[in-house]
Amino acid sequence: MAERYSSFAPGGTAWLLQRITAAFLVVVLAFHFFQLHFVNHAAEVTFLGTRARMENLGYFLVMVLFLIAGTFHGVNGVYNALVNQGLSGTPKKVVLAVLTIASVALIVQGIWVALAMAGMI
Amino acid sequence: MSQSYNRGLIEDYGRWKEFSAGMWAWIFHKFTGWMLIGYLFTHIAVLSTAIGAAQGETVEVFAEDLPNVEGTGLTEVDIYTATLGGLEGLFIVRLLEVGLLAVAVFHILNGLRLLMVDLGIGLEAQDKSFYASLILTGVITVASVPTFLRGVGF
Numbered sequence: 001m002a003e004r005y006s007s008f009a010p011g012g013t014a015w016l017l018q019r020i021t022a023a024f025l026v027v028v029l030a031f032h033f034f035q036l037h038f039v040n041h042a043a044e045v046t047f048l049g050t051r052a053r054m055e056n057l058g059y060f061l062v063m064v065l066f067l068i069a070g071t072f073h074g075v076n077g078v079y080n081a082l083v084n085q086g087l088s089g090t091p092k093k094v095v096l097a098v099l100t101i102a103s104v105a106l107i108v109q110g111i112w113v114a115l116a117m118a119g120m121i
Numbered sequence: 122m123s124q125s126y127n128r129g130l131i132e133d134y135g136r137w138k139e140f141s142a143g144m145w146a147w148i149f150h151k152f153t154g155w156m157l158i159g160y161l162f163t164h165i166a167v168l169s170t171a172i173g174a175a176q177g178e179t180v181e182v183f184a185e186d187l188p189n190v191e192g193t194g195l196t197e198v199d200i201y202t203a204t205l206g207g208l209e210g211l212f213i214v215r216l217l218e219v220g221l222l223a224v225a226v227f228h229i230l231n232g233l234r235l236l237m238v239d240l241g242i243g244l245e246a247q248d249k250s251f252y253a254s255l256i257l258t259g260v261i262t263v264a265s266v267p268t269f270l271r272g273v274g275f
Contacts, residue, residue: 022236026229033225037265042218043188043209043272047174047201067165074158081151102162110165116175117168 014076021073028066047117054118067110075103142248146231153228160221167204174201186210188272212273219269223262230254 036042040049054060079099087095115121140148178200184192187206198206208214234250237243243250 019236019239022232026232029225029229033222037218037222038268041268041271043206043215045202045205045209046189047171047199050171050201070161074154074161077151077154078158081154106162106165109169113165113168113171116172119175121175 018073018076018080021069024065024069025073028062028069032066050117051119054114060114060118064111064114067114068107071103071106071110075099142251146234146247146251146254149227150231150235153224153231156221156224157228167208168201170201170204174199179203182206210273212270215270215273219262219266222265222269223258226261227254227258230257 036045054063079096082095083092112121134148179197180200180203181195181197182190182203184190184194184196187198187203188209189202189206190196190198231251231254234247234254237250238247
């Protein structure tokens with residue numbers, strides 16, 4: 001019998017959150033690509049077009065949730081990949097701190113961008 | 122008790138010739154994941170020009186150079202439209218977008234496969250579903266090329 005093989009702590013909320021965000025991202029990432037490459041074309045995007053989309057509150061909220069879910073899922077994935085590679089001890093704590101700061105910065109910047117797009121600031 | 126297989130350390134990439142389908146799926150999922158999170162940071166950086174645009178920041182561009190600007194000659198446009206149009210006018214950016222689509226589609230399809238594996242559904246076919254993810258990614262990517270390269274080759 002092989003050893004238990006996972007970078008997640010047993011029974012951890014990170015494991016569950018990684019899967020919940022995955023289920024959400026599967027749908028929203030597919031929608032995002034379809035919306036901005038097939039319904040609208042990326043080469044035809046303008047500030048006014050973006051503003052028109054982001055002024056819709058439902059779309060705005062989905063995009064902000066998309067940002068938060070994507071950042072958590074991606075950064076948590078990177079952290080787990082590094083733990084799998086054998087990261088441990090103090091370097092593990094430093095990496096976790098750096099990734100957490102980067103995540104918060106990305107989400108704050110992304111929400112600022114979303115508010116600017118929607119004309120709320 | 123659940124059955125498990127000891128195939129040795131997957132992080133030992135040097136023995137890649139011995140890897141099975143599920144191990145390749147693991148590596149591809151990791152590789153595409155790194156690409157996607159890297160892109161997310163870049164994406165938000167580029168879209169941050171919307172902050173300047175909202176504050177009325179403009180630049181002068183030649184309308185002919187940008188696919189998202191109408192008219193001819195020197196035209197004043199907001200910094201967001203100019204940045205996105207400048208990027209979308211480049212063949213290499215469009216090509217990279219096709220690559221991004223391929224990476225995202227594989228990560229989505231293999232992600233669905235992993236959710237099924239976590240739920241214990243179709244475990245006996247996990248290798249086949251990996252091959253199906255690969256083939257479907259290829260088909261969707263190829264089918265999307267005309268849309269993605271419109272105006273810079275198609």
